[in-house]
Amino acid sequence: MxxxxxxxxxxxxxxxERVGEAVESFGEAHRLPGKVVQALALxxxxxxxxxxxxxxxxxxxxxxxxxxxxGTGELAAEVEDDGKPFNPLDAPPPDLTQSLEDxxxxxxxxxxxxxxxxxxxxxxxxxxxxxxxxxxxxx
Amino acid sequence: MEITxxxxxxxxxxxxxxxxxxxxxxxxxxxxxxxxDAGSRSFVLDFMHLDYISSAxxxxxLMAAKKLKGLNGRIxxxxxxxxxxxxxxxxxxxxxxxxxxQQDAAVGSFQ
Numbered sequence: 001m002x003x004x005x006x007x008x009x010x011x012x013x014x015x016x017e018r019v020g021e022a023v024e025s026f027g028e029a030h031r032l033p034g035k036v037v038q039a040l041a042l043x044x045x046x047x048x049x050x051x052x053x054x055x056x057x058x059x060x061x062x063x064x065x066x067x068x069x070x071g072t073g074e075l076a077a078e079v080e081d082d083g084k085p086f087n088p089l090d091a092p093p094p095d096l097t098q099s100l101e102d103x104x105x106x107x108x109x110x111x112x113x114x115x116x117x118x119x120x121x122x123x124x125x126x127x128x129x130x131x132x133x134x135x136x137x138x139x
Numbered sequence: 140m141e142i143t144x145x146x147x148x149x150x151x152x153x154x155x156x157x158x159x160x161x162x163x164x165x166x167x168x169x170x171x172x173x174x175x176d177a178g179s180r181s182f183v184l185d186f187m188h189l190d191y192i193s194s195a196x197x198x199x200x201l202m203a204a205k206k207l208k209g210l211n212g213r214i215x216x217x218x219x220x221x222x223x224x225x226x227x228x229x230x231x232x233x234x235x236x237x238x239x240x241q242q243d244a245a246v247g248s249f250q
Contacts, residue, residue, distance in 0.1 A: 013162035020158065020191060038222045045193045049161040097231070108194035108230050115229050 004069040011052045011062040011081075019048055019066065023077075026068045032075065033138060039116040040068075040077055040135055046109035047079045047088065047131050055083020055129070074118075077133045086129060087122040088113070140189075142170055147246045150181045156188040159196030167196070171203040180212030183245040187218035197230055204235065213237075217245035 007022045009015045020041050027037030044066060051064055067078040091110045113120050119134040140163040141156040151174055159167065171182070182203070186192075204214050215237045219227065227233045239245040 013160075016160045016162045016193075017158060020160075034222070038225075041191075042193060042226065045160060049193065049195060053161065108197060112194065112226075112229065 003071075004067060007066040007068075009048065009064040009066060011056060011064060013049065013052055015052070015064075016045055016048065019045055022066065023068065026070075030070055032070075036075060036135055036137060040075060040133070043113050043116055043133055044077050044079065046112055047133070050086070050088055050109060051079065051081045051083055051129070055081055055086055057084065073137050073139070075135045075137060077135075079129075079131045079133075081129050082127060083129060085124050088131065089120060089122055140166065142167060144170075147183070148249075150183055150246050150249050151179045152183045152185060152242070152246060154185040154188065158191040159189060159199075160191065160193045161195035164195040164199045168199045168202065171199070172206075175203065175206055175210070175212070180207065180210055181249045182207070182212070182214040183217060183242065183249075184214060185217050185242050185245070186220065186223060187242070189220070189223060192223050192226055194230070197226075197232055200232070200236065215239065215245045215248055217242045 005022065005026055007018065009018065023037060023041040023044055048064060048066070056062055062082055065080040069076050088110050091107060113133065116135075117133045118136045121132045123130045123132075140158055143154045143156075145152045145154075153170070155167070157163070174182075184200075200214065207213055217239045218241065219238055224233070227236070237248065239248065
């Protein structure tokens with residue numbers, strides 16, 4: 001059984017369903033805990049949604065590559081895109097104590113990354129954005 | 140995602156099935172906006188068959204709740220699966236949206 005899978009996605013929001021399926025089937029194949037799989041599926045979705053929504057100024061087709069890999073006691077997901085440089089971690093955290101009227105719409109995706117992942121790193125390499133998320137597996 | 144709509148007196152019941160993500164949230168937004176524009180003010184969203192929600196789905200719920208607040212209307216939710224409840228908790232949305240375990244209780248909360 002492969003410890004790494006790669007999924008190529010088009011920059012269309014309809015691809016998010018495939019993102020969910022890929023993370024779930026990877027989780028099933030490796031018998032990962034449901035909570036870990038759900039957290040990773042959500043965070044990868046948020047990152048890919050951001051890329052599809054904001055990374056491209058043109059209307060052309062672009063490939064976004066998702067890699068899932070299982071290491072020792074740790075699950076990693078990488079999202080690679082050829083969009084404009086963008087580090088989602090630069091976004092300020094939302095104020096969750098604000099009342100309904102005052103609360104800005106948006107900003108939650110990055111909050112999910114910070115809350116649910118054990119590590120998130122952004123790199124710009126060879127004209128591509130690379131976002132790596134890591135989640136520790138329960139012992 | 141599928142949306143089925145029923146009227147329970149003055150309450151609009153929307154049952155969501157599948158995934159509420161950035162690819163599908165626009166359909167819910169359109170439905171809610173057109174119902175609000177047509178005069179509906181009381182909404183129950185039943186999540187019993189909802190398998191997944193991302194921030195794009197939460198954004199639509201917040202938008203509708205804000206719109207309704209100014210019109211003396213509201214949205215309540217029912218039958219959230221445990222992992223969806225967790226997303227609401229992390230987002231701080233559990234304090235914003237009244238939630239009920241059963242659809243009947245959610246509809247009844249408007250009486």
